[in-house]
Amino acid sequence: AQSVTQPDIHITVSEGASLELRCNYSYGATPYLFWYVQSPGQGLQLLLKYFSGDTLVQGIKGFEAEFKRSQSSFNLRKPSVHWSDAAEYFCAVGGNRDDKIIFGKGTRLHILP
């Protein structure tokens, strides 16, 4: 069965510091992987996605993620965070378009001024 694990429930970083959010997945075939962001009281917005090809993918707002098949991971990174990045981040995995998409429990990011 497909599953997603985000081991960090909360992460706090200082503004301007680098960020890495962890995501591990379980999927029986080649996965489609996603990161979504949710600001307080809002719906979810796609940050980036990985389908195939280059394992380092770029997204919006300066985020990137790296797919590592050997580690079943898809970690999200940003070189320098801004106060506006404070939000909850969700990793998700799915297969082809007829497959369901499963989300992790999320990581809430706090930014220190």
Added chain:
Amino acid sequence: NAGVTQTPKFRILKIGQSMTLQCTQDMNHNYMYWYRQDPGMGLKLIYYSVGAGITDKGEVPNGYNVSRSTTEDFPLRLELAAPSQTSVYFCASSSGTDSGANVLTFGAGSRLTVL
């Protein structure tokens, strides 16, 4: 372009009442989903649909029903509301044409409280 529209935004129900959460999309997407979000639990898939007339259970379908009579609409029905159904519900849709995968467009959510 409205995207995915959910109504109502907020609702309070008494135990045992029934209600329908409405979801409509104007993007001609074939794929539609209902998720619930509880604090610290992420999003759990309730039901999904790959096209009009086709629905399938997700991770947590008990206590809910769906129908998909048109491409645009995917209502979620709660027949006998229970406190465990207090949650924020998100509807999402996808064209399924982005490299054969589903990139989800979410609605703004519906907050339901069952007392």
